[in-house]
Each structure stands twice: as structure tokens, then as C-alpha cells.
Amino acid sequence: MTIQTQIQPTAAETALLEAFGGALGQLPGDAAITTQRSTLVQGIKTLGLPTRRREAWHYTDLRSLLRTVPAQTFATTPGVAEPLVAGSTVLAVVNGEATARSAIAGASVKTYAESLRDGSALKGLALRHADDAVARVNGGFVTDGYAVNFPEGYQGAAPVEFQFIQGGGFVNTRLPVHFGAGAKATVIERHLAGGDAASLVSHVSDITLGAGSDIIWIIQQQQGGADQHLGQIRVKFGRDAKLTLYVLNAGGKLVRQDIFVDVDGEGSAFTLRGINLLGGQTHTDVTMSLGHNVADTTSTEIIRNVVFDQARGVFQGQIRVAPDAQKTDAKMSCNTLLLSDEAEFSAKPELEIFADDVQCGHGATVADISDTHLFYLKSRGISEPKARALLVQAFVQEIVEELEDEALVEALKGVIGDWLDTHVG
Secondary structure: OOOOOOOOOOHHHHHHHHHHHHHOOOOOOOHHHHHHHHHHHHHHHHHOOOOOOOHHHOOOOHHHHOOOOOOOOOOOOOOOOOOOOOOOEEEEEEOOEEOOOOOOOOOEEEEHHHHHHHOOOOHHHOOOOOOOHHHHHHHHHOOEEEEEEEOOOOEOOOOEEEEEEEOOEEEEEEEEEEEOOOOEEEEEEEEEEOOOOOEEEEEEEEEEEOOOOEEEEEEEEEOOOOOEEEEEEEEEEOOOOEEEEEEEEOOOOEEEEEEEEEEOOOOOEEEEEEEEEEOOOOEEEEEEEEEEOOOOOEEEEEEEEEEOOOOEEEEEEEEEEOOOOOOOEEEEEEEEEEOOOOOEEEEEEEEEEOOOOOEEEEEEEEEOOOHHHHHHHHOOOOOHHHHHHHHHHHHHHHHHOOOOOHHHHHHHHHHHHHHHHHHOO
């Protein structure tokens, strides 16, 4: 079945519309979910995918960059990976389907497909704004994932790891997670390729933080060299809640990671640390919209980028301080090592401040490796490739070492080190 568009469609738009027409009867969901899916896909039909004329996509013309949509079939069925941190509880979604439901001690878990079938997922399928292409594609096609509730007072002794693995194809997953008041946990969200076949992946995580909760959330995106990854994380804060979010991009051909944060609880604190490791001809875009909506809240965002070859990176970071958000303390920085004449990085930090008693600032830097630092290491018998690798490693690992969990720090250092071994030598 082919659905005609009201604009001249690209090949990717045509493939999305045809895929929806062919899959609608098989996608899980009650009548209301099915109607919402149709409404979301209608936006692709009438508006097309976003172009650089839409501000949120100015540096990532998705209509041009998203050229193909793989069939909803899989070249392989990969197995579950070893956990990033030994001893973690692992829940996996393989080729868009949750594996047998795993238990998280003290928490409740159900598959997202169940939430679609019973209609409880409906509210979460709403768009953040008209140009929310990630949620539009995901909501139209999402098949599975997990819905998790960590109860009040939950104390996680070991990390909980959600693995999203695909062996090629078109995959759409979801992860809504609620943390009750006073909960403390470490969650690792991993996106991994299970083979060499090309894939298009969309994923949305929805996090709700209860009063006084204290959460570490790690996103490790390590798709294959031909993969396209559209990711989004949405966060809502309760009073005195704390979230430390790490985003590590170390793969993928075309990557877009949206970060939407609503700081709605007084006394809450948001920390973002991002690492983008970009090589080859990859295009990676991290776009954040952070709203400080109430008084006495804090946030700090540090993004570190390493760009080789013909890679292109983007960071768009917007901080909005509402009129009632007095005594907001918000700071954002984006630092880039540009290690090739053909590489590019675009940084667009923004502040919109409507309160008068605040401390806010932002900054961005772009540089190459310091010749002085390189000479210092070479003068001590270290080869130039090794010296360059050490300096790059120090640049990104500095923010990883802020974490207090030694096992998690070492695991992330391992991912970074493996990537640098490939690209630096």
C-alpha cells in the first residue's frame, strides 16, 4: 500500500509512508494508539522530514541526510552483550522486541508492547513540538521496549542496564522510567549494532524523577558505521531531585540525540556530560533544550568533542529561565578538538533569561592538540601517535572521572580507549 504525500516526497519519506501502510495492522496498540500513530505519520505526509529551515534542525537537514529506510527485516538475530559493568541487571531488546521479562529486584517491569496494547502508552506518544521528528517517527512505528517503575525509597545496589541491539533493519523502541521519591539508582542505556547490516533506529526514553531522587543515567550509543540513529531522552524533575546524565556517542553514520529537560522541582539539580567521538564521514548532532521553570535550581553541561577525518558534529544547547525561576544557576560549555582539516563542528549555545536574580553562562572553544604538549611527550620518548592518543584521551576522560563509581569510570574509559585505538593508533 502506497500513501500519497502532499509534497514531493524524498525516497526516505516514501519508504516511511509505505512501511507504515504495510505495518499498521501488525503494530501493537489499542484503537486510540492506532489513531495517534496515524496522526504522527500524517505529519511526515504533509510536512516532510525537517530541513535546515526549521531552527531545531538547522545544522542537520534530516530530509537530505536520511536517504534510506531499511526494510523491517533483520539480517541476524544478535545475542545479548556482556554488561558494561559486571554485576549489572540486564534487560535486552533485540531487533525491536523485548526478550523474556527480566526482574529488577524491588521494581516493577512490563514490556512497552503491553503498554501499547492496554493504551497506557498513549500520553507518552505526544510530540514536544511540531518539528519533533524523532518522536514522530518513533511514535508511528514503535513496537517494544520496557516500562519500569522504581518505587519510593528504592536503593539500587548494582546498575540496571537496558540493551537495545539490532541486526540491521528498521527498529523503533521506547523506555519510560519512573523513579519514586527518594530513589537512588544507576541506569545504563546502550545502543549497539549486532552485525554489519545497515539499520535505522529510533528510540525515546522518558524519565520522571520523584522528589529527592538521585539518579545516574548513562547513554552509550555505539551503532555500526552504516547505521542511522535517532534518539531522544525526556526528563521531568520533582522537588530536590538530582540527575547526572552522560551521553557517549562513539558510532553511527547519522546520529541525532535530542535532550529535553524540564526542571520543575525547586531545589533540583541537572548535570549533563557529553562525549562525541567522531570519525570517518559520520554526522552526529546533540541538541538540548533545558527549561529552568521554578526557583532555586542548578544545572551544568559540559560537552567534549573529538572530530577526525571528514566527520561533522553539532551541539545545540538552549537554556531557558522562566520568570519565576529566580536564583537559577546554569552553566554550559562545549569544547572541541578538531583533528582534521576536513572535519567540522558547529556549536550553538543559547540563553533565554526572563528572571533577574540568576547566574547563567555559556562558552564554546575549538582547538587542535597543543604543539607544546605534544613536544613535551615526544621529548620523553613517546611516539607521536601515542602522544596524540594520550592527549585526546585526557581531554575526554577528565569529565568521566567526575563519576564516583570506579567500575563505571573504568568501563567508560575502556569504550573511549577502544575507539581511540582505532582512530588514533
